[in-house]
Amino acid sequence: MNKKTVRDIDLKGKRVLMRVDFNVPLKNGVIQDDIRMRAALPTIQYVLDQKPKYLVLMSHLGDPKKDVQKAKEKAEKDNKPFDEAKFIEGKHKMKPIVEHLAELLGKPVQLAPAAIGAETKAMVDGLKQGDILMLENTRFHKEETSKDPAEREKMAKQLAEYADVYVNDAFGTAHRAHASTETVAHFLPAVAGFLMEKELAYLGKATDNPVKPYVAVIGGAKISGKIDVIQNLMTKVDALLIGGGMMFTFYKAQGMEIGKSLLEADKVELAKQILDTAKAKNVKLLLPVDCLVADKFDNAAATKIVKVDAIPADWAGVDIGPETIKLFAGEITKAKTVVWNGPMGVFEMPNFAKGTTAVAQALADATKNGATTIVGGGDSASAIAQAGLDKAVSHVSTGGGASLEYLEGKILPGVAALNDK
Numbered sequence: 079m080n081k082k083t084v085r086d087i088d089l090k091g092k093r094v095l096m097r098v099d100f101n102v103p104l105k106n107g108v109i110q111d112d113i114r115m116r117a118a119l120p121t122i123q124y125v126l127d128q129k130p131k132y133l134v135l136m137s138h139l140g141d142p143k144k145d146v147q148k149a150k151e152k153a154e155k156d157n158k159p160f161d162e163a164k165f166i167e168g169k170h171k172m173k174p175i176v177e178h179l180a181e182l183l184g185k186p187v188q189l190a191p192a193a194i195g196a197e198t199k200a201m202v203d204g205l206k207q208g209d210i211l212m213l214e215n216t217r218f219h220k221e222e223t224s225k226d227p228a229e230r231e232k233m234a235k236q237l238a239e240y241a242d243v244y245v246n247d248a249f250g251t252a253h254r255a256h257a258s259t260e261t262v263a264h265f266l267p268a269v270a271g272f273l274m275e276k277e278l279a280y281l282g283k284a285t286d287n288p289v290k291p292y293v294a295v296i297g298g299a300k301i302s303g304k305i306d307v308i309q310n311l312m313t314k315v316d317a318l319l320i321g322g323g324m325m326f327t328f329y330k331a332q333g334m335e336i337g338k339s340l341l342e343a344d345k346v347e348l349a350k351q352i353l354d355t356a357k358a359k360n361v362k363l364l365l366p367v368d369c370l371v372a373d374k375f376d377n378a379a380a381t382k383i384v385k386v387d388a389i390p391a392d393w394a395g396v397d398i399g400p401e402t403i404k405l406f407a408g409e410i411t412k413a414k415t416v417v418w419n420g421p422m423g424v425f426e427m428p429n430f431a432k433g434t435t436a437v438a439q440a441l442a443d444a445t446k447n448g449a450t451t452i453v454g455g456g457d458s459a460s461a462i463a464q465a466g467l468d469k470a471v472s473h474v475s476t477g478g479g480a481s482l483e484y485l486e487g488k489i490l491p492g493v494a495a496l497n498d499k
């Protein structure tokens with residue numbers, strides 16, 4: 079990586095501002111999974127060991143505006159009352175995060191009333207040697223995500239006033255050019271944390287000179303979210319394996335009947351183009367040969383295994399089948415570099431999780447054979463943890479969107495803004 083890290087800068091006695099990605103799943107104020115918090119601990123601990131004047135941490139937590147709108151609409155539809163303040167309290171306020179961080183660090187962590195503003199500035203100015211302060215959710219301020227650079231700059235300048243050095247360890251948000259992830263880096267010496275460094279090192283292994291054979295496994299619900307990564311990886315990998323809900327749009331593109339399976343009708347043409355390009359360029363693009371179908375979208379549904387050209391009209395494909403598992407596992411275990419993004423089926427329902435678990439197992443086997451195996455964040459990270467195999471692969475990314483954009487060949491703005499070595 080050609081960016082400076084916390085190792086390349088003197089932090090002793092400095093006022094440090096650090097962006098982390100503590101956007102963890104919260105249910106009524108209870109943290110459901112703290113992987114992202116634990117992942118940032120090595121950097122936090124390192125910074126504290128350097129004896130800075132103080133450490134100010136900041137993160138977003140959910141997307142208040144969007145989440146409120148969605149929850150309100152749902153409550154209206156279900157004819158239920160909606161308490162906005164209570165909803166925000168349980169989903170977007172940093173209090174439970176701060177309490178948990180204090181436990182993890184074994185040290186007190188203070189909480190500011192907001193990310194910016196006079197009250198918070200006064201609180202920062204009052205910090206003593208070695209204090210740790212967490213700012214309130216950065217996304218409570220519309221400037222954070224504003225499309226207008228001047229707006230973002232207004233917020234970023236206030237954040238920059240807190241510190242002498244900016245550290246970015248928020249890989250999961252590095253694909254967003256927000257005030258706290260990108261703009262602020264222009265107003266302070268700006269370096270990467272260890273999590274950022276590690277994520278980029280692993281993803282870099284897959285994108286720059288991957289050891290061959292290089293296999294990519296792409297799944298998930300929709301082609302629309304994965305089109306760029308499919309197109310970018312297609313020319314680089316030795317085999318591209320496609321599963322998940324998106325496979326059915328590819329079958330439709332080949333004139334097959336897919337019953338009640340997921341279909342993106344407006345992407346059939348695109349799927350056709352991808353298949354044509356793969357053929358023309360001699361790319362080994364493998365689609366499932368069989369699948370598990372269910373008579374309803376329910377874990378308790380009746381199921382059967384069918385060939386992909388024999389999906390019954392009233393049934394929906396919910397997972398890849400055993401022949402496909404064999405085919406995919408064979409490709410994956412032969413590989414020396416593997417990237418995986420997106421489940422092979424509706425893995426949240428245990429009866430439809432076999433294909434996804436088998437892919438996770440194949441990645442674990444490939445790792446044992448010496449391969450570098452990388453799991454993109456989001457659903458594939460949950461799936462591999464669910465299978466108990468998260469420690470059996472080389473790297474599980476903490477950033478779904480960010481790792482996808484990296485694999486698409488895009489530049490991550492949060493990384494680009496950091497100081498070069």
Ligand code: AMP
Pocket residue numbers: 297298299300303322323324340395396397419420421422423424425426457
């Ligand atoms: P994505 O966010 O695009 O990676 O998609 C993840 C979602 O795809 C998960 O919630 C899965 O349940 C869903 N999914 C995977 N396979 C299927 C399928 N065959 N039919 C419907 N949804 C699926």
